[in-house]
Amino acid sequence: MAISLERFTQPSQGAPDLRLLYQLFEEAQRSRVAHGERLRAIFQGRTVGGGEERAENADSLLKQIARGHTVGAPRVLERAYSRAASDEADASETLREVIELHPAWPWLTSKKGVGHLLAARLLSRLDVTRANTPSAFWAYCGLATIPGVAYRCGRCRLEVAYPVGYKLHEPHYARSGARECAGHLELVANEDTTRVAPRRSTLGGRKSYDSHARKSCYLIGISLLRCGSDYRTFYDSERARLATLRPGWTPKHSHLSALRRMEKAFLRDLWIAWRRAVNMPVVPSYFPRL
Numbered sequence: 001m002a003i004s005l006e007r008f009t010q011p012s013q014g015a016p017d018l019r020l021l022y023q024l025f026e027e028a029q030r031s032r033v034a035h036g037e038r039l040r041a042i043f044q045g046r047t048v049g050g051g052e053e054r055a056e057n058a059d060s061l062l063k064q065i066a067r068g069h070t071v072g073a074p075r076v077l078e079r080a081y082s083r084a085a086s087d088e089a090d091a092s093e094t095l096r097e098v099i100e101l102h103p104a105w106p107w108l109t110s111k112k113g114v115g116h117l118l119a120a121r122l123l124s125r126l127d128v129t130r131a132n133t134p135s136a137f138w139a140y141c142g143l144a145t146i147p148g149v150a151y152r153c154g155r156c157r158l159e160v161a162y163p164v165g166y167k168l169h170e171p172h173y174a175r176s177g178a179r180e181c182a183g184h185l186e187l188v189a190n191e192d193t194t195r196v197a198p199r200r201s202t203l204g205g206r207k208s209y210d211s212h213a214r215k216s217c218y219l220i221g222i223s224l225l226r227c228g229s230d231y232r233t234f235y236d237s238e239r240a241r242l243a244t245l246r247p248g249w250t251p252k253h254s255h256l257s258a259l260r261r262m263e264k265a266f267l268r269d270l271w272i273a274w275r276r277a278v279n280m281p282v283v284p285s286y287f288p289r290l
Helices: 013-041 054-065 075-099 116-123 134-141 211-226 232-244 251-277
Strands: 145-154 157-165 185-186
Touching: 013 054, 013 075, 013 116, 054 075, 075 116, 116 211, 134 251, 211 232, 211 251, 232 251
Parallel strands: none
Antiparallel strands: 145 157, 145 185
């Protein structure tokens, strides 16, 4: 790789170096995937020099190339793939060593579903010294809510909400999502407390949050769900609450809302554990609305 990985193994390195290291890992990973797809196209006969009989063995052939062997593909492409795979493995191993020195790692090891790479991806975007409350993490990661306006369809009973000032588009799909509804979305009265997730950009402007951190939280949330972690209770309780409170929401809407609640609970606990690990003050009894 262009930058030696040895400097990242020192305990004194902070978040900027962790972010740079994770960027190097992602670059090596993208390079390995790109070269792998070129080789796969050759193996599957989708380009000159390929053969249909090798299509089923593409994965095993790529593993051989990663180990430094040649399988008859263009040598320059084999070397490029092997080099990228080696760079990715080196960066991954160094990330593992660095993240284990992070103040929050002892707490993260007790959380089922968060491994070294997912932890490094998220922690490389966060700075606990700049977050005086857990809600600062939520806002930075795009999990805070903004004022919205609620609508309901009188025909299919679908309920949706958009940020204030958002231009409503018609027509819409029914709550089941299987067909287009002939009804119209009408403004819901007495919904002054409606809150919605922030859009990716505001009126064509810059994002109000870090999209990389947002995606990291989403990936961690999915991992926490799949492995049945303790945070699954936050998700299940929110789905049950929304089933009663918001019967007009689509299943996807309810899922994403419950997932956000679980991610916010995780970030809150991470903020508390991290601040305590570095002897920084913690907001007492901080249990706001998630």
